[in-house]
Amino acid sequence: MMCDLCGVREAEIYQAHSRKRLCKECFLNDILARVEKEAKKQNLLNANKILIAVSGGKDSLVLADTLSKIVNPNRIVAFNIVEGIKGYNREDQVRELSNYLKELGIDLISTSFEKSVGYTLDQMVKSSSQRGLNVAACTFCGGFRRKLINGAGREVNADFVSTGHNLDDEVQTIIINLLRGDVKKLLRIGDSQPKLSEKFVMRVKPLRKVYEWETTMYAYFKGFHFQEVECPYISAKPTMRAKVRDLLYALEERSPGALLQILENFDSLAESIRKGTKLGSLPSCKLCGEPTSFGREYCKNCELLISSGLIFADRT
Known part of the structure; x- marks a missing residue:
């Protein structure tokens, strides 16, 4: 069957949410166009410097690849964090990531939880567990990653900090905060987030309208070598995010395009609420x-x- 867009090449992908069959080239171009549209909306094209958070996973590689085609790579700095998870963080992965970023013309700076916080993630989780605290590893990891990424953004004088969060990640975050009743966090999600402190570097997510399966296929078509092993803490103790993820996957399977619709409706609603809300510093x-x-x-x-x-x- 031929590609629905170009009508020349054989289709290799069925994009359920658009109901189109796409060839490899048209699929890659479609992802790039959607990332560029989001980057323009978030004003990345006018930035003097952008810090991108890269883990070596598929999403961060797709972020680096697409953004380097939209913005001059000289204006991009990549930042990597080694959390300190036994059997998960490997030096060879960081080296491979660094080599790929060099090919794109992007410099990489790195740190670790142990160096910047004083403890590895394993040590934090162990100490917490010994005290009988029911704190998920993701709680430690997510909070300190955000803190270090923001600090790195300040250090390099970045106008924006860009992360590789995809559509699935964004919708999961919305649902989790709805379930928790955390209205203030909900207001900070979106394509035009409020800046609540001068110490914050504006955070953007150019992949937020791209499905996770699409970043996977983009990485596959590009021949990226990325870390495919899931963090052992997620499989050992499923978080609320993992449970919400499974529910959303079931919803998307029944109604293709549901996640995209949720995000677009949320963006519209959140923007109207933010206009009439003063959150303060x-x-x-x-x-x-x-x-x-x-x-x-x-x-x-x-x-x-x-x-x-x-x-x-x-x-x-």
């Missing part, structure tokens, strides 16, 4: 000085380290 953590939530003395990251017995609240 976030206070600073008394321990690390980074922004924290309203009504908190310490940020969530420092609270986790304190409750795990890794640091003390009166540390100077």
